[in-house]
Amino acid sequence: MEIVGEEVGEWNRRFVLRLADGALIESVLYRGDTLCVSSQVGCAVRCPFCASGANGLGRSLRLEEMIAQVEAVDAVRGVTLSGIGEPLHNAEVCAQFFDWARARGLRVTLTTSGGPLPRLREWMARPHHGLTISIHAGTEDTRARAVPHGPDLGSLFAVLAEELPRLTRTRRKRTALAYLLVAGLNDSDHELDAFVARALPLGLFVHLYGYNEVETNALRAVPRARYEAIYARMAAAGLTVRMSARARLEANGGCGTLVALRTPARAR
């Protein structure tokens, strides 16, 4: 694997890496110490807002390809499986990667769209420093559009309600939900209230993310004033909510901004 491109922002550094078969993936060093690692070339979940899944799945990465992303960058203190790919679709290798990282004293976190649900159950109980489940909807119709090949909300929240009481208090505090706001997709009051109704009983922390627009689709972020109003609405309803940090709002920092390019032979 070799670094073939690098982009330095105010907060983050994005790397473009070429794999031995020619496929390109990306990783991002957040705030100088946490590396957002890719677990697949492309992604089968195909969220419409996401550049990473725009061409579907190329293949899953091997353990050495995930480790090489970390070894290519200096001064990493933590890794997060929040880059290209759905980690639970490559769960065995990602588990080995977490073990490798933890053995080196690195903090390990991941973001998942939630499926396959049996893997989610396993990962909720595994050692980690943070597990964020991407929800992005309050109703089933919107969930099916926002996370097309992820589990439906009814099944997903049923698993969460079952598994959370089995976790230690610390582990529950490290488990969070994510809601990425996209204009016209999931930002109506009706949608948000439906999400709040599902999320409140779980007592989990919620990351309310602003959207970083990408060239692979025409979707747009909600205006800042609306973003802040939605934050206030969720907080007033009783959720513990956090808005995107500045590093995440940088153009290379948000959910779904990383692009995976297959080799020409694997192209669509």
Ligand code: SF4
């Ligand atoms: S947001 Fe995550 S799960 Fe959805 S397509 Fe992109 S990489 Fe896959």
